[in-house]
Amino acid sequence: MSLQFTRCSFQYGRKVPVLDRLDLSIGHRATVLLGPNGAGKSTLMGIAASWINPTEGSVRWRGIDPAKAASRASYRKAVGWLPQNVKPMPGLTVRENVAYVGWLKGMSRSDAWDESRDALERVKLGSLADRRSHQLSGGQLRRMGIAGTLVHSSEIVLLDEPTAGLDPSQRQIFRDLVTQLLADIQVVVSTHQTEDLDAMYDHVVILDQGQVRFEGDTDGFLALSAPGTPEGRRAEAAYTQLIAREV
Numbered sequence: 001m002s003l004q005f006t007r008c009s010f011q012y013g014r015k016v017p018v019l020d021r022l023d024l025s026i027g028h029r030a031t032v033l034l035g036p037n038g039a040g041k042s043t044l045m046g047i048a049a050s051w052i053n054p055t056e057g058s059v060r061w062r063g064i065d066p067a068k069a070a071s072r073a074s075y076r077k078a079v080g081w082l083p084q085n086v087k088p089m090p091g092l093t094v095r096e097n098v099a100y101v102g103w104l105k106g107m108s109r110s111d112a113w114d115e116s117r118d119a120l121e122r123v124k125l126g127s128l129a130d131r132r133s134h135q136l137s138g139g140q141l142r143r144m145g146i147a148g149t150l151v152h153s154s155e156i157v158l159l160d161e162p163t164a165g166l167d168p169s170q171r172q173i174f175r176d177l178v179t180q181l182l183a184d185i186q187v188v189v190s191t192h193q194t195e196d197l198d199a200m201y202d203h204v205v206i207l208d209q210g211q212v213r214f215e216g217d218t219d220g221f222l223a224l225s226a227p228g229t230p231e232g233r234r235a236e237a238a239y240t241q242l243i244a245r246e247v
């Protein structure tokens with residue numbers, strides 16, 4: 001099943017295009033979308049989440065086109081999205097926040113409420129279900145956001161910079177969680193840090209200045225590093241081969 005961007009362009013107001021006729025197909029189990037700050041990763045994720053519309057071109061999941069009113073709801077139900085800044089609904093508990101997302105995605109109130117319990121268990125937040133969401137830490141808040149993508153049974157989940165600013169133990173929790181999700185969901189994770197390129201990803205996309213600089217499997221990406229590069233530095237070395245300017 002693939003997420004297909006076809007000649008996709010986007011610009012904010014009259015500025016230079018952030019994405020310029022981008023063609024990309026993401027059909028792998030676990031994809032990492034890597035690129036420097038300002039490369040257009042969040043914009044691409046926002047388009048894939050059908051939160052913003054491309055100024056030209058299209059995005060489709062399994063051929064479903066969110067630009068068509070008749071298929072928009074099924075697209076949004078199938079594609080889960082964790083934005084870079086998770087904003088909980090003020091005053092709601094953790095569980096209410098998650099159920100609310102399910103309801104927004106078209107579930108009945110009772111189904112959304114029932115499923116929210118499972119979704120929170122999956123992200124290991126079951127014990128905090130009744131806590132007010134503003135009391136969560138940054139890492140817990142992101143896990144609540146991931147539960148929001150699980151409540152409506154997404155087929156693919158887009159996680160925008162999910163580990164930025166997390167301490168090592170929260171990063172480990174996140175890695176375990178993604179590994180568990182991969183059993184039945186496709187995952188796309190965006191990051192600007194090469195150290196996030198973990199063995200769990202089987203596909204790498206490098207985005208820079210709105211263009212795809214590399215797309216392929218992890219071994220192919222690492223092979224771009226110069227021979228003799230120490231194992232732990234290969235991702236960074238391969239990345240700097242592709243990104244022309246200082247990062």
Ligand SMILES: Nc1ncnc2c1ncn2[C@@H]1O[C@H](COP(=O)(O)OP(=O)(O)OP(=O)(O)O)[C@@H](O)[C@H]1O
Nearest residue numbers: 012018035036037038039040041042043044191192
């Ligand atoms: N709402 C907005 N209005 C105007 N320009 C924007 C807006 N959001 C992003 N941009 C600009 O679009 C470009 C791409 O931004 P985007 O957030 O998609 O990149 P990114 O790769 O996700 O960066 P980062 O890793 O820093 O989050 C940047 O130049 C940014 O300044």
